[in-house]
Amino acid sequence: MTPGQLRHEETGARLDRARRDLRAAGLLIAGDANAEALFHCQQAVEKALKAFLTFHQRTFRKTHDLGDVSSGCLAIDDSLQPAVSQAEGLTQYAWRFRYPGMPYEPDWTEAQDGLQRAEAAVSAVEQRLPATT
Numbered sequence: 001m002t003p004g005q006l007r008h009e010e011t012g013a014r015l016d017r018a019r020r021d022l023r024a025a026g027l028l029i030a031g032d033a034n035a036e037a038l039f040h041c042q043q044a045v046e047k048a049l050k051a052f053l054t055f056h057q058r059t060f061r062k063t064h065d066l067g068d069v070s071s072g073c074l075a076i077d078d079s080l081q082p083a084v085s086q087a088e089g090l091t092q093y094a095w096r097f098r099y100p101g102m103p104y105e106p107d108w109t110e111a112q113d114g115l116q117r118a119e120a121a122v123s124a125v126e127q128r129l130p131a132t133t
Contacts, residue, residue, distance in 0.1 A: 011052075015129070021044035022041075022122060026115060032108070037114070042091060044119075052080075058076065064094035
């Protein structure tokens with residue numbers, strides 16, 4: 001397999017995982033597991049952004065901060081700005097509800113809003129990558 005084929009394969013795998021996180025979030029919202037759904041929303045955006053960077057052969061550090069990851073994406077294609085900026089607030093869900101002593105339990109409206117923002121960001125990334133990924 002050529003390096004280009006490997007890059008396409010890795011990009012596709014990251015996007016596939018992002019799509020699975022979106023599906024998981026929808027199922028969790030339907031099951032009234034809103035905190036868990038929001039975690040998957042954040043993960044979907046993170047994986048999609050990292051897929052974009054992978055495709056463009058850009059390195060990224062291990063981080064869950066969507067603002068940090070998106071800055072590399074915007075340096076490549078600033079037309080991602082609207083979708084990325086509205087999704088950056090999802091960063092907090094990478095950690096906010098993961099441990100005991102949560103500040104509050106998110107409701108359906110917050111989870112649904114998070115899912116819509118995540119879907120928009122993932123879709124924006126997908127539109128800028130080849131359909132073969």
